[in-house]
Amino acid sequence: MINIANSSSVSNFRAAVSGGVDDLHGLRKALNDAETEHAWFKDKHKLIRAARMxxxxxxxxxxxxxxxxxxxxxxxxxxxxxxxxxxxxxxxxxxxxxxxxxxxxxxxxxxxxxxxxxxxxxxxxxxxxxxxxxxxxxxxxxxxxxxxxxxxxxxxxxxxxxxxxxxxxxxxxxxxxxxxxxxxxxxxxxxxxxxxxxxxxxLDPYPGYAGVEKRRNAARENYRDSKAELVEKLQEVRDEHNETVKDIIKGLGARQREHRAIVESRAKLLALFAQHQEQLERACNKLISIYREANVEAREDPATVPKYFTSQRYVLPRIKPKITSDGEWGDKELSDSIRKAQEQLNEQVRLIGEECGKSIAAYEELDRLHPDKTHG
Structure with a gap:
């Protein structure tokens, strides 16, 4: 489950980033063209103020x-x-x-x-x-x-x-x-x-200035909204992975409690089986005692009573259940294994967070490839 969650999240991140970079590259280039047009229009017409919209x-x-x-x-x-x-x-x-x-x-x-x-x-x-x-x-x-x-x-x-x-x-x-x-x-x-x-x-009093400003604002808003949407998708993938990790960690704790309950139930069952055998032995001796007392009373000569009637008691042969411990984990081994798994999961959460940061940085890199060329 840990390996599946980790590989799935990394694959989802890489797929989302690959498609997102392709989409944002075109949008960022369109924004760069709109900003270049805006700057060219202001330079050509000697405009230093912002357009009135x-x-x-x-x-x-x-x-x-x-x-x-x-x-x-x-x-x-x-x-x-x-x-x-x-x-x-x-x-x-x-x-x-x-x-x-x-x-x-x-x-x-x-x-x-x-x-x-x-x-x-x-x-x-x-x-x-x-x-x-x-x-x-x-x-x-x-x-x-x-x-x-x-x-x-x-x-x-x-x-x-x-x-x-x-x-x-x-x-x-x-x-x-x-x-x-x-x-x-x-x-x-x-x-x-x-x-x-x-x-x-x-509109702006200078002819054409409002149209240039409107195109630049539309391209900027389109790029900003698309970028925010892609970042939100990455964060959703990260959060989904973290929720899966939390569920796995909860499951590990539940499995440890289940393991302890199984071991305790087995020990209790063995103790009950031993008590049951003792109870059977006591019942057998009680029945034999009743029989011998009746036998003694029925005899005319006390000398004929067997000595073992009074000196021997019945001992029930004990059955010892065979417990195979091959491949069985002890509580300490299980705790160590769960602790290592939790450390691995926590490390994966940290790595996924770093991967998310790198993915968002890949989107930010587009702003450095296409810097804002607007002069005002």
Missing amino acids: PHGGAHIFRVSLLVFLFMVETGMNAIFLATGNEQGYFGGILVAAAFSFANIGIALLVSIFCARLVTHRSWFVKSIGALFIAGYAALAVTINLGLAHYREVSESLAEGAGTIVMDRLWENTAGLEDVNSWLLFIVGLLFGIFAFIDGWFV
């Missing part, structure tokens, strides 16, 4: 803010647009939702994918980003003015309002006649600006 509560807050802006703008626009809409407030909600989606959605897309180009080191890329921002500003003003014109036209027309709005935008862009229309325009523009600012903080 969305995390936890702040990210949830920004998403919640966008949803809140959309719902509030839709509700406010629906109140203004419900008047004159043939479907009433429900129709106003549909039109308002469409305008809010366009207003907030365009602001979000431009701020995330286009506006951040103005932070690029290249002046050409900066100019493209500036053009996108200017284009968005013009588009945002147009969308919200269109909504305000639509509100005025829809109050008096049930059909053809869209065509009239386009004509009014072309001929008299700022020709709003109702203060509520101007209020609708300003509120929509403000909500678009809020959405634009919120989208700006979704």
